[in-house]
Amino acid sequence: MAFQLDIVTPEKKIFSDTVDNVYLPGADGEMGILPAHAGLVTALQPGVLRYLLHGQVVGLAIGSGFAEVTQTKVVVLTDSALGESEIDEAQVEEAIKRAQEKLDTIDHSLDMEEVAYLQGVIARATAELHFKRQR
């Protein structure tokens, strides 16, 4: 038993193949999807997505987004998806630092969207770092 998994970002289609299961970083915690799952739409938070392809577990650090699950197919739409080798620790740390500095200087009561965006950047970068260091 297997099902179709598509992972798409605005820049490109990252992955499209049949897999045996997938673990998603849902808004309320990690959830595992097995074949013939009931229809589901869920928001995703930055974290690690793992899927089982030909008996091998593959991980990707993904940003926020959402996933649509149907009986035969899982579609993951996210703003970024990176494999372990694509993450540059120094660069990510630098990004966190920059975002944090900016977050400290702007007026939180005035620019709610900017604050939310920066917090999103930090969450995503932290998730990427965490994923990279786990190995």
Add this chain to the structure above:
Amino acid sequence: MANLRDIRRRIKSVKNTAQITRAMQLVAAAKMKKAQDQALAGREYSKQLNGVLQDISEGFSDATHPLLESRTGSRELVLIISTDKGLCGAINTNLARVVRTKTAEGADCVTVGRKLRVMMEKMGRKIVADFSVKDPVPFADARAIAALLSKQFLAGNYDKVSVAYTRFVNTMTQQPEVIQLLPVVTPQGHADTTATNDFLFEPSPDDVLSAILPLYVNFQVFQALVEARASEHSARMVAMKSATDNAKKFIKELTLEYNKLRQGAITAELLEITTAMKAME
């Protein structure tokens, strides 16, 4: 009758022009490839996003969200995506025509690109904001524009927000288009057989909807920007190619004329010499 030196001068100047247009054609071609790839890559995401949104709206018909609220008024805000530079064929003129015919009379504008901003100013339209977008289009720019448009809509300043841009069909064809951005119209006609599913929502329908809708708006703006960019570079490449071709044709004609004149001059000279010799005998 033009003399030899005049023609030689003209050939030289046309050659220079051809060289410039050829260089511009090559630059546009390189940029075009990147922009086209970006536009085509975004379509996949856009298709999936539309599919998900439609499935949701079917499984969850009493959806309410401020971004979905349709109002009766007719105050309209148009995001117009044109180009900063000219020499790209008729795409700006075509876009301006569509803006005139398909948006409300006197609608206010948010502009990207200098060409139509100037035109709209002349028409007396109010420009609410003007953005310049880098090349290749960064997602952050789209987010900033979408944030401004959503803010204007949610504050009740406008009842409808649309986007006028040039959709990229292929290198030869670009289609000017106006789409409605806000209130969000849920896409129709996405024939997915699994759409009969009743969906579960995690954490809750409202949370999912409020996560998806802003993303959808951001992405619509982003896609419009990249499509417009791909169209611009394609149109410029084609315009510059035909300019180069015309210049080459012109050079050929001028060279022919130049040679005719030169031969004529030689024949005339020979004639003079022989008549002079005949007279001396």
